[in-house]
Amino acid sequence: MERTERLLDLVALLLDAQEPMPWGELRDAFPEDYGAGTADSAERKFERDKAELLELGIPISFVPADDERAAGYVIDKSAYYLPEVGLTPDELAVLYAAGSAALASGAFPGRQDLAHALRKVGFFSDEPLPAPKVRLELGGVADARELPARLEALWTAINARKSVDLEYYSPHSKALTTRRVDPWGLALRRGLWTLVGFCHLRAAPRTFHVHRIRALTVNAQKPRSADFEVPQDFRLDDYVATWPWEFRFHPPVDVVVELSGDLAPLVSRLFPGQASQGERAQVTVRATDLDGLLKYVLSLGAFARVLSPPQAVERLRAMARRVLEAHGGGAR
Amino acid sequence: MSINVDKGRPQVHERLRRLLFLVPFVAKNPGLSVEEVAREAGVSREELLEELDLLTLVGRPPFQPDDFVDIYVDDGKVYVELDQRLSAPPRLTAAEGVALAAAAALLKPAAGDALTGALAKLETVLPPHAVQRYRDMAKTLDVAMEAPDGLATLSQAIVERREAELDYFTAGRGQTERRRVQPHELFSHRGLWYLAAHCLTRGDQRLFRLDRIASLRLTDARFDAPAASGQRALPGIVDAGGEVRVRFEPAVAPWIIERFGDGAKALPDGAVEVTVPGDSERWLTRWILSFGGDAVVLSPQWAKDAVAQAAAASLHSM
Numbered sequence: 001m002e003r004t005e006r007l008l009d010l011v012a013l014l015l016d017a018q019e020p021m022p023w024g025e026l027r028d029a030f031p032e033d034y035g036a037g038t039a040d041s042a043e044r045k046f047e048r049d050k051a052e053l054l055e056l057g058i059p060i061s062f063v064p065a066d067d068e069r070a071a072g073y074v075i076d077k078s079a080y081y082l083p084e085v086g087l088t089p090d091e092l093a094v095l096y097a098a099g100s101a102a103l104a105s106g107a108f109p110g111r112q113d114l115a116h117a118l119r120k121v122g123f124f125s126d127e128p129l130p131a132p133k134v135r136l137e138l139g140g141v142a143d144a145r146e147l148p149a150r151l152e153a154l155w156t157a158i159n160a161r162k163s164v165d166l167e168y169y170s171p172h173s174k175a176l177t178t179r180r181v182d183p184w185g186l187a188l189r190r191g192l193w194t195l196v197g198f199c200h201l202r203a204a205p206r207t208f209h210v211h212r213i214r215a216l217t218v219n220a221q222k223p224r225s226a227d228f229e230v231p232q233d234f235r236l237d238d239y240v241a242t243w244p245w246e247f248r249f250h251p252p253v254d255v256v257v258e259l260s261g262d263l264a265p266l267v268s269r270l271f272p273g274q275a276s277q278g279e280r281a282q283v284t285v286r287a288t289d290l291d292g293l294l295k296y297v298l299s300l301g302a303f304a305r306v307l308s309p310p311q312a313v314e315r316l317r318a319m320a321r322r323v324l325e326a327h328g329g330g331a332r
Numbered sequence: 333m334s335i336n337v338d339k340g341r342p343q344v345h346e347r348l349r350r351l352l353f354l355v356p357f358v359a360k361n362p363g364l365s366v367e368e369v370a371r372e373a374g375v376s377r378e379e380l381l382e383e384l385d386l387l388t389l390v391g392r393p394p395f396q397p398d399d400f401v402d403i404y405v406d407d408g409k410v411y412v413e414l415d416q417r418l419s420a421p422p423r424l425t426a427a428e429g430v431a432l433a434a435a436a437a438l439l440k441p442a443a444g445d446a447l448t449g450a451l452a453k454l455e456t457v458l459p460p461h462a463v464q465r466y467r468d469m470a471k472t473l474d475v476a477m478e479a480p481d482g483l484a485t486l487s488q489a490i491v492e493r494r495e496a497e498l499d500y501f502t503a504g505r506g507q508t509e510r511r512r513v514q515p516h517e518l519f520s521h522r523g524l525w526y527l528a529a530h531c532l533t534r535g536d537q538r539l540f541r542l543d544r545i546a547s548l549r550l551t552d553a554r555f556d557a558p559a560a561s562g563q564r565a566l567p568g569i570v571d572a573g574g575e576v577r578v579r580f581e582p583a584v585a586p587w588i589i590e591r592f593g594d595g596a597k598a599l600p601d602g603a604v605e606v607t608v609p610g611d612s613e614r615w616l617t618r619w620i621l622s623f624g625g626d627a628v629v630l631s632p633q634w635a636k637d638a639v640a641q642a643a644a645a646s647l648h649s650m
Binding site for chain 1: 343344345346347348349351352353356357360372373374386387389390391392393394401416417418419420421422423424425426427428429430431432434435436437438439446447449450453454457459460461462468469471472473474475484487488490491492518586587589590617618619620621622623624625628629636637639640641642643644645646647648649650
């Protein structure tokens, strides 16, 4: 019997069963599959089937004997069936818009999982769900052909905690390196995907831009056992720079930035964690990449300026002067 | 809806997942055409027919006639007679939940309450044993987007086909006007978000920039689904301001080459030149300034002037 068919039969059988089903009965129910060969090999075959079902989220388990019933296998029906999610129309709309946008963008990890999740949350909706109507630009690089496949492979490896072998291109050195990495997680920042993981070549956690991965193989040995553990306190945010003033490993500088005019109400969006303060907002930013911060402030326009420290003010002034001169304006 | 994803996983896994959805889906929506069901399941018509063939073999021991799943095609439409207790799909797996939550975060922070509410409910429909795994896995996927205000509201308008009223700033007239629109599609392009909509005020299909929408209100008026437009190329926004040539200094050249590929022309001194559409003066100015002097507009003159003016204004404010 084909494996998919047998697994479906098993689900149908256990969903219908009133009592735990002893191993002996399962063997009798599937004589060709679990009844043939040695007892050992049959049991191993069943264990593999059970593992496959568990991976699909099907709550199959073994319950020991008690006074009332014999030991056997059950599918917990209350944990199996998807209940009505009870999403309001706007909740469904936002999940749906975002989910379909991510799928349509092509560059999103876990697309199979996402597609199934959308089908399931839409299952109880009486209206047909519309086609994707939000389109995002993700993966902002010229050559993104390999990106969807890389993201999908990394997603699989992260979920199964399997190591990957990478060929990684560095635009600094214009060289390829080969390294083994334990993938801990993926982050999207400013349209680019970053892999964070433990790099065996450097013997330390490292970040990798997914679009710079030129080749990728997931360790195929022992697919069901994990190659590594992710540290308990791991947070992607600790490794990926969200803002241009973060992460150049320079000593931090506290910079005071003032936002006025139409930027003042946007303070909490332009500098997260900072509260709105009315018409003139002053924020103190701890910058580990001062130039990154200054370029950002410059790009915000004349309603954003740096108040202190003096060397940051001077640097920003020099930057603005350089732009001005390069575009035909005189020094002022 | 149509969800098609390239196939990557082991066959058995994907097939099982699909089939466990297919039976309850057809049972809940009897009489959909083969094509409609195939689209829902994200497979081709031929693949669906193969899956239906397999399902007719599925049942539970001892395999008496009534022990089989009874799913069939009649006059091009699909029905389920016996579902063998496959009456609802399985709950979401931890991985499905995480993928959905991460996708939803793309619309953060604009989505606000609706997103928070949806994610809280999502967690309640995970199987109890998967909740911890979901929380652990949630740490492995983290997305941050700069989603503009109004994105969630407009998404809702599109999904529910509700007309919206917006105050829109028209650069040409230098003033804000009230428009009533039927929103069709949202998309981002070079860092800006656009709404494609039928404008009832103008009686024509129009594009709106989200950053020029001053205020926005959903109405209760519904509209009919627009005719399918397919994946259009970007509509006429690209040529509006002509092309802008930009030079990038050698210090930033490697990143520009990565971003633009063959579109980045190498110059003899190690710098590169790139041509971008000049459809948005604001975007262009911000973008050039964000390189702090390593990007220089070569032409046209209006773009050079705009950048010079912005730099002068910044300098003046200090």
